[in-house]
Amino acid sequence: MLSLRQSLRFAVPATRAFATSRVVLQSKPAHKTATTLAEVDSNESLIGPGAKEGTVPTDLEQATGLERLELLGKLEGVEFFDTKPLDSSRKGTMADPIVLDSYEDYRYVGCTGSPADSHTIMWLKPTVKQPARCWECGSVYKINPVGVPHSHDH
Template sequence: MAARSTKAVAVVSGRQFSQVAARCDAEAGKPAKTYKKFEEIRSEHDLYGPGVEAGKFPTDIEQSTGLERLEVLGKMEGVDIFDMTPLDASRLGTMEDPITVNSFGDEQYAGCTGFPVDSHGVKWLVISRERPIERCPECGSVYKMNYLGPTEDEHAHHDEHGHDDHHHAVAEDPKTFADFVKPDYRWT
């Protein structure tokens, strides 16, 4: 005889608690809290939420901090902070016409799935400010980083002569097959 197991599931509500809490506050006649707009964010301090009153369930905007808060504030205004749109896969990137990858950081990862799309497994390429062009080893598609970040390093400390206060040893990039390509074939 086979035993049959069943699970009892209790449905409390058809919506999330954060939505319930927000509606309860609105129904209580309390004035809506004001939050900094995305354009008003100037420092890390601006990325801390106000929290919530004791005994209440916080909404996402009340409890989020840091990058999550920046993302939530951006989404509220229709800005995709992390730009999760896929790269152009309608063509093969060439040295003359590479596929552009926008980046606000010094380094960016790009995943190539080949041309035509999904013709090979994802090959992760690392492009950086020092090495802005990379070629996929599987299909040969070329990707170029378009740096959009700040032009100066805000963390650099200089003395009165403009020299760095801290002299750090610069680690050499790991060798790849691209390092052994004849200079005649390199992009300059």
């Protein structure tokens, strides 16, 4: 017969395995990938979501940055790259922004600083209501709406 002391000892769980808790750092980006032009609001929104598991990625899933912007544009019939280079001779300021003529009430601007290519391209989206400021160099861009072109004027 076991003594009281022995029973107590047996009741205590054996050596408790020490579980090393592994800290899993969430590297998942906090951005939302733009699926339409209207959703493009930063460089991060132009990072493709990648392929769904077990599938081959499509161009749209893989494309990032400039390429993605172009693809999104194509889906909506917008051409980006027929535009003249931006004025990079100076930095726009809030008081004296770089003014961009646009048929739309917004435009996508790829800023590389002043002089041109002094920083990696930053995609900005100035609208008629709100000028955009480059995160990298602080240059300010403003939209000057020039009305809608009429290609079917008969």
